[in-house]
Amino acid sequence: MDQLVIGIFGLTGCAGDQLTILNCEDELLLIAEKVTMKSFNMASSRELAGRVEVALVEGSVCQPEDLAMLREIRERSRHLVAFGTCAAFGGMAAMDQRVHPEVLRDTVYGPDGEPFEAIRARPLSSFVKVDFVLPGCPVEKGQLLETLSCLLKGSFPDIACTPVCAECRSRENLCIVLERDEVCCGALTRGGCGARCPSLDVSCAGCRGPVEDAYYAVNADLLKGRGIDREKIRKKMMLFSAPAGMGERLEREFD
Amino acid sequence: MLRKRIEIKHLTRVEGHGGITIELVDGTVKTVHMDILEGTRFYEALLKGKGFLEAAAIVSRVCGICSASHAVTAQLAVEDAFGIRVDSRTVRLRELLLLGEIMESHALHLFFLLLPDYMGYPSALDMARDHPIKAKMGLFLKQLGNRIQEAVGGRAIHPPNVMVGRFGKVPGRQVLSDLLACVEDGLALTPALVDLFASLEVPVLLEEATQYLALSSRDGYRFVSREIAATDGKVFQASEFSRVCNERVVAHSHAKQSLYSDRPFAVGAQSRVVVNGGELTGAAAEALERFVSAQGGMGRGNPISNSMAQAVELVHALQAAKEHLVDILTNGAGDAPPETVIEPVKGTGIGLTEAPRGILYHRYDFDDNGIITEADIITPTAQNLANIERDMRLVAERFGEISADGVVLSPAMGCLANRDLSFVLQVIARAYDPCISCSVH
Amino acid sequence: MHNPYLPEDWTIMAMREEIEDHFFLELRPPAGSRVWEYTPGQFCGVSILGIGEAPISLSSSPTRPETLQMCIRKAGRLTSAVSKLSVGDVLGLRGPLGKGYPLEQIQGRDVLILAGGLGMVPLRSLMTYVLDNPERFGRLTVLYGTRTDLEFLFYDELTRLGKSGRAEVELITQEVRPGGRYRPENGDRKGFVTDLLAGGFCRSPGETFVAMCGPPVFYRYAVKTLLEKGFSKALIFMSLERRMECGLGKCGHCSVGYRYTCVEGPIFNYWDAYNTPELIEIREGQPWINS
């Protein structure tokens, strides 16, 4: 049988999702045996052009070069996977969509910087067709392996879209909202992490992106009702739970 | 006038997107640019207006490889601003976490990004087919680093467990003793590890005097300190760092660059070994001695030695991790973390750590409510960029004209023999193990 | 103890693309096993371990016990994977599941089969069953409508049946497309399936057994016409789709009101459907229970 050909690409991001592939230490040699990985610049100098069956694309579109690269990848690939939260939802860089990118640029680079075109981070789906979304900041190793295994069988995996609360309750954790009156984004956020943070007694930051019907208003009311400062709630939810394009909804439902 | 341009569009086996452009006019190097093409996420701007509790979660996303350093450094800055003192177990656990990151990062660099150059393979996966034992050693050490980060930080990348003043959940006794057993296994590998890297013929590309900077500590080889030492003998305090490294915007790159007294300088494993090597003990000290005698010293300006310094640090990290684990297991693991009441105070906080690639600096200004009003992040790769360009210029001046025209380097250059200039330039860049996501943040 | 979650490995004996993205499959049981005893209207769980499982109606009749037949529409992960299989491949089957048509109740009656679009798939099972037991049933009428004539399932079989005189068969389509199967010379008509109900085609509507299956909008209009024509609430049976996972009345996904459609359905008579909360919205804007 022909080997499965996967392309691994990074747009603007932290490379954490690509690193997660390398972090599968126990499985890495087996992966290399079963899968041909093209364009994995982070790990290999072997630049392979040509078509790929599946492109795993990490990062968000933050500059015109990213967009050109994304379009080229789409051309070359039969299936395109938004690999990680940045690719899926825009990620951390996409928060505060209301602030003009030039303001951000000038804050960081000051008046001396050579002006380059600043655009706000957007998820892949804003520009090209995305066939499958594997969220996570970074993606969960288990889900990554499941995706690769499933791709070897010619299918995308069946990945849960239930909120983090489902796993948190199943693990019989204490509810951070109820017990500590802290902001927790668990109910807004896609599970699949095994409620990693609440299980550490750390409130969910929403890093896996929002569930399909994230309901900001209720979350906001609930937390406000528990005496948590409105701004604190907004800020926490802004991190990940309100990805590009949804931030406005958050603001609206908040007021 | 004969103009020549050497362009490397995409550096491979480094983290992120970067390239190199060199222009020669009549055989003289005119410009050397390390082009950082990575998109900018404007982290310093995003931090403005966010609360102190979110700082670590935000900045750890700057980089997947150095996320633990960013998280710890952010919390150090917050604690510095609010005058929070943390208990000794938290201090140890943070160091342990950073050691895990060092192991993971160095093992990744040495075995996956660097060794293929020496062994003549395009990637570690190609190399692994012919050299499974070496590959497995690398994987084991890398995995050990990840295990430590998972156990302490709660996740190998972007560790959520690192909180202001404490850890969310302190790892339990069982987890720590399992880790200790793994660290012992890792220590058993160190002779083979040192042999492997001592057996490599390290080409002496350059011997120009180089300025090294590292956090200095007088109580052992540490990765957290508030004092910076330079190899010119000067010592600085945390608050002086931004002045000392003088970070500024450059035209050709999205990453800023730094100069120390108007000259490029280096940070990272090599700098740390040069500055603090005397504090190394046991097998790490022996390894250093072996590399020094083989290569005539770490501080002689050869950037390729950085990799050997990383190998020394791998040995040290294993030793130090063992020490921390034994201490925490003896003095209490897994108990509820201390409750810290955090009262925001208006003012400035600075965090400093040695990330795998060198000094990492975070500075935040807070208002009365603990909201960030101003943020500054200076990453090691950004500090190194000017020095990388300097090294490339020197090499290009020395070898450029001849090798670019097809004349190859001498056999004395080890793995670089028979290679053209563009390959050599890539090897220099990789020797610094640049982290481009960090440098443009 | 029997473990009803375990599938059996059946082998694909025949496979063809019936219409675009709809695959007809014929399967034989694992060596040493026989085809299950089942009733028209029942379904089974079809699975490929590693991809998943989906509920699929049986299209064959227990009167022809050598194989099972089904028609799979490529819609989700599992059905897409099935569409890539070929003769000789193995498929996991679990069943028979659900409750089929109440055959005793049909005994001696005229049978009207009313299909909309893909609804023909489960109804083919009942149709074949009635044809194979002519002594037990009265007259058989098959009325089948589709949105376009590209969507006619089992077209040749139905046309042959109509010509044979063993049943009255009427096909109708809303839209004729290039490459479609619409043939006016075969008596095919253009229009809505409810148009077929306009004529006085039934001897005694109140005594006729009606089996219908189709999309929700089809039920809404067809049921209204049937009731106006005097068909009995107790004898109109509809096959209803819900998300069925376990097929054992356990996982809860198919539950509506107090019913688990995977065990108490998918065949319900009109009265049950009308009176079970949520099961079907017969009238537009109607609340989910009709009080």
Add this chain to the structure above:
Amino acid sequence: MRILRFHKSHLEVWLDLIAETADLYVPKKAGEKAHRFERYEDFQEVDLSYTRTILPPKKFLFPPEETLFSRDAGSDSYHVPEIPDRDVVLFGVHPCDINGIRVLDVFFGSFDRPDYYYQRRRKKLRIVGHSCMPDENCFCQSMDAETAASGFDLFLNDMGDHYLVTLGTVEGDLLLGDRADTLPEATAEDMTELMAGIRRRREAFTLELDTSIVPQAVSLHQTDPVWEELGEKCLTCGCCSLGCPTCTCFNIRDTNTLGGSAKRSRTWDACLYRDFATVAGGYNFRPNRGRRVQHRYYHKQVGFAQSFGQPSCVGCGRCIKMCPTGIHFVEVFRALQENSLKQEMGRDA
């Protein structure tokens, strides 16, 4: 039923003994206010004064995640994982939870299609009940679940320094070991005291649900604004369902390994989640939040009763306690009843 007198001073020895031959689970503190059933390790950790555990005992019969079967690459047979051979003893189960297990028994044994995985765990489960006092969220007496008439192997009535132990089954008798034959039978005085205790407990309830008109109220008010309001208030986090002793919905999902083996497993699901009723192809039969909440309430109090003769709610109060937005199960029905009352009065006037 035989009732024996058991002095509390012997409890530790007894528990140690049970733990030798069985997997023993006891209520332990989780944080300041909450409890969990966890493996017995140290008698000091046992806290029988708890009100309710975060998760009900259903986790032992129907775990949050369970592998149904797997198949190795290249193999043509399915492998069903074994469960441990030892009995599982749940110690200190309150009557509401015992009744919850009875509901599960009915449900998982239903439709002539008993659930293989539930049944094999159920056979190994021994239940030692324990009396309790209600808090402000308990309404088990309204659901006829405040006492456990059966469904336990032993039941411990706390009488201060001793227990009055009701023997429920022969397995319970065996759990007591030699004590079953040597412990003194309860005296007439003991019984009087026990009855008094039951009365005291009954009086301690502060929450009540008038179940007499619940089915009507729910059935007659499908379009009541209360459902839309609930939809607006519900986070659909699913905590009420997952923590419910009688909620049983699950998802079946396949997973693979790189080596080519695959498995099918089931995990807890909740009807409040958006995709719960979505069929292949994407059509969602219950896309609206309010509808999903309504479905859950209808199913618990009315639908289940129509199929199985009793509501599935046992009044344990977990859904009230655990709802982050403060949706109150009992208040919802009260609101429905009030609305129907208002309508009636409106008609009269």
